[in-house]
Amino acid sequence: MQFMAIIISADEIKKQIQGYNPNEAERFHRQSAKQADKMFEYELKHAKYKKAILMNGGTASGKTEFLSEYLRDIDAIVFDGTLPTEKGAEIKIKKILKTKKKPIIYSVLPDDLNRAFIAFLHRDRKFSDKHFYRTHSGSRKTLLWVGENYPEVEIKIFESSYSEKQDMIFREIILKNQEQKVEFLKEIQYNEDEIVKIIMNYDKENSTKKKSK
Secondary structure (H helix, E strand, O other): OOOOOEEEEHHHHHOOOOOOOHHHHHHHHHHHHHHHHHHHHHHHHHOOOOEEEEEEOOOOOOHHHHHHHHHOOOOOEEEEOOOOOHHHHHHHHHHHHHOOOEEEEEEEEEOOHHHHHHHHHOOOOOOOHHHHHHHHHHHHHHHHHHHHHOOOOEEEEEEEEEOOOOOEEEEEOOOOOHHHHHHHHHHOOOOHHHHHHHHHHHHHHHHHHHHHO
């Protein structure tokens, strides 16, 4: 029997909003996010699937590509978002547990924040740079918070990168136990200012290299 995941994506919902323009995607984000939350709550109550997956990771990390390749055909409800706040994660996890489903978080981390930022700048959906910094910092902070406060929630972590042929590939980061997982999550934390510095330093280095040629 072939299964198909129930995928809920605020980005896809945006496209259905009257007047939507990808060049102004940020203006429609709150409205589409609210609609996605309502759809998620509905499916938790009515879908017979026993698993509910929350995607996690900053914008342009490769989550949608990962979902399309690995999760589209499984028997689960999948919420395709960044999971940028602890409060939002807590609300979703509690709703999942209340409906007796199993919560699982799939986190996609880019091997290089600069590479992800370049991909972010070239997407059709336009957001301010602040959105990139906020989601990459917030999603990591949220994941650590879940690991520390909800040890019963399964967390799967994957690193996204590109092959020599420029195909996106994913490598699962295997951690033996919850303690190792929490320690790993502590090590990968960045606040927004730190991410800004990483991006700015990369730009300066590339600018210097171009001038020296």
